[in-house]
Amino acid sequence: MLDFDYYNPTHIVFGQNRLEELDKLVPPSAKVMVTFGGQSAKKFGTIDNVVEALGQREVIEFGGIEANPKFETLMEATKLAKQHDVDFLLAVGGGSVMDGTKFIALAANYASDEHQNILFNGFTPVPTESALPLGCIVTLPATGSEMNMGGVVTLNGQKMVFMSPLTFPTFSFLDPDLTLTLPKEQIANGVADAFIHVIEQYLTVPTQAMVQDRTAEGILKTLLEIGPVTYQDNDDIEARKNFIWSATSALNGTIGAGVPQDWSTHMIGHELTALFDIAHGRTLAIVLPHLLRERRDHKRDKLIQYAERVWDIHTGTDDEKITKAIDNTEAFFNSLDIVTHLSHYGIDEEGIEKVIKNLENLGMTALSESGDLSLDIVRKILLSAK
Ligand code: NZQ
Numbered sequence: 001m002l003d004f005d006y007y008n009p010t011h012i013v014f015g016q017n018r019l020e021e022l023d024k025l026v027p028p029s030a031k032v033m034v035t036f037g038g039q040s041a042k043k044f045g046t047i048d049n050v051v052e053a054l055g056q057r058e059v060i061e062f063g064g065i066e067a068n069p070k071f072e073t074l075m076e077a078t079k080l081a082k083q084h085d086v087d088f089l090l091a092v093g094g095g096s097v098m099d100g101t102k103f104i105a106l107a108a109n110y111a112s113d114e115h116q117n118i119l120f121n122g123f124t125p126v127p128t129e130s131a132l133p134l135g136c137i138v139t140l141p142a143t144g145s146e147m148n149m150g151g152v153v154t155l156n157g158q159k160m161v162f163m164s165p166l167t168f169p170t171f172s173f174l175d176p177d178l179t180l181t182l183p184k185e186q187i188a189n190g191v192a193d194a195f196i197h198v199i200e201q202y203l204t205v206p207t208q209a210m211v212q213d214r215t216a217e218g219i220l221k222t223l224l225e226i227g228p229v230t231y232q233d234n235d236d237i238e239a240r241k242n243f244i245w246s247a248t249s250a251l252n253g254t255i256g257a258g259v260p261q262d263w264s265t266h267m268i269g270h271e272l273t274a275l276f277d278i279a280h281g282r283t284l285a286i287v288l289p290h291l292l293r294e295r296r297d298h299k300r301d302k303l304i305q306y307a308e309r310v311w312d313i314h315t316g317t318d319d320e321k322i323t324k325a326i327d328n329t330e331a332f333f334n335s336l337d338i339v340t341h342l343s344h345y346g347i348d349e350e351g352i353e354k355v356i357k358n359l360e361n362l363g364m365t366a367l368s369e370s371g372d373l374s375l376d377i378v379r380k381i382l383l384s385a386k
């Protein structure tokens with residue numbers, strides 16, 4: 001196991017009908033900006049309930065944070081927050097709203113007007129000293145943003161990652177009832193996203209991190225079991241609760257502590273979203289099976305472990321086990337009606353070159369847990385995903 005620091009201050013409020021507890025968690029004198037997306041949170045009454053739970057506090061609303069939030073939209077929100085001297089942010093939505101709100105939290109307290117700098121640090125924490133405190137009401141389980149310190153914002157047609165311990169939510173509400181209005185395809189996206197968050201921290205090279213490995217395998221097995229149930233059956237609330245907690249646990253830092261990580265699928269997937277507007281989880285499901293086939297020698301030991309412990313494949317040679325595990329993984333995404341080929345989304349070789357160009361512009365030319373996944377290999381992966 002590698003050395004690590006683990007820090008996570010987010011208070012999770014899990015369960016149905018607990019929104020009134022907001023009153024205990026938001027400072028009584030706070031001036032709150034409630035942020036939300038296109039329309040769902042408003043249309044389904046969540047914003048009204050949140051505002052009611054905030055009681056006498058002064059509330060400013062900012063709606064319109066789009067899926068894959070844009071820098072410009074978030075700067076508008078930042079301006080509004082500054083104008084009103086807001087001192088607490090409350091995100092009501094999925095990953096896009098939560099990430100966007102984290103950005104607003106940083107930008108609102110950032111001395112310089114050149115807010116773009118905040119975004120340029122990738123996985124290294126941004127060099128800011130303070131941020132507005134924020135809380136989250138999660139309406140879409142997927143990204144884990146509700147219990148981590150990262151965010152992704154679209155700037156100039158590219159996905160920019162930022163991290164800061166200052167953006168850990170103070171609290172996050174995980175209420176399964178708030179997710180019942182999700183269209184089926186968003187459930188599928190969320191299952192794929194959570195699954196692949198685990199894979200990117202688990203399917204690398206062995207490091208004898210037994211707790212992290214077995215926890216990762218537990219989350220993967222849970223998603224395999226309850227993902228399809230939640231996709232098919234909106235009323236199975238216990239399955240949904242397990243889906244929600246799987247998604248949060250997949251990216252709250254626990255399984256990633258002390259292990260090598262490979263975020264290649266995410267980095268490639270992000271640019272598929274930025275260029276072709278394919279939902280985040282879907283882009284990952286397209287890339288991952290093809291990446292695993294390309295990297296099967298590199299990831300051999302962990303792939304065998306994955307085959308045996310996650311897919312219970314105990315017969316055949318090691319190579320047969322690996323092939324079956326990767327095929328099963330792709331079939332799992334397909335069973336959620338996620339098509340795992342680029343041609344389905346109208347992306348041809350020209351489109352693939354655009355992805356390569358974006359990665360190059362972002363300096364992402366040496367991806368993976370060992371930094372040896374070059375753009376030529378990315379090209380090969382994407383061509384095989386055609
Ligand atoms: O905008 P509205 O109308 O609210 O509709 C949203 C949106 O169109 C809808 N939705 C959300 N909750 C709903 C609902 N519709 C009905 N009922 C509900 N209860 O769902 C659509 C998608 O929402 P979005 O927030 O974009 O999805 P997701 O949670 O998958 O977030 C994706 C974003 O998170 C980033 C991605 O890059 C992308 O920008 N990620 C953030 C990460 C993090 N912070 O750690 C890690 C991830 O890997 C990911 O990169």
Ligand code: ZN
Pocket residue numbers: 143193194197266280
């Ligand atoms: Zn993701």
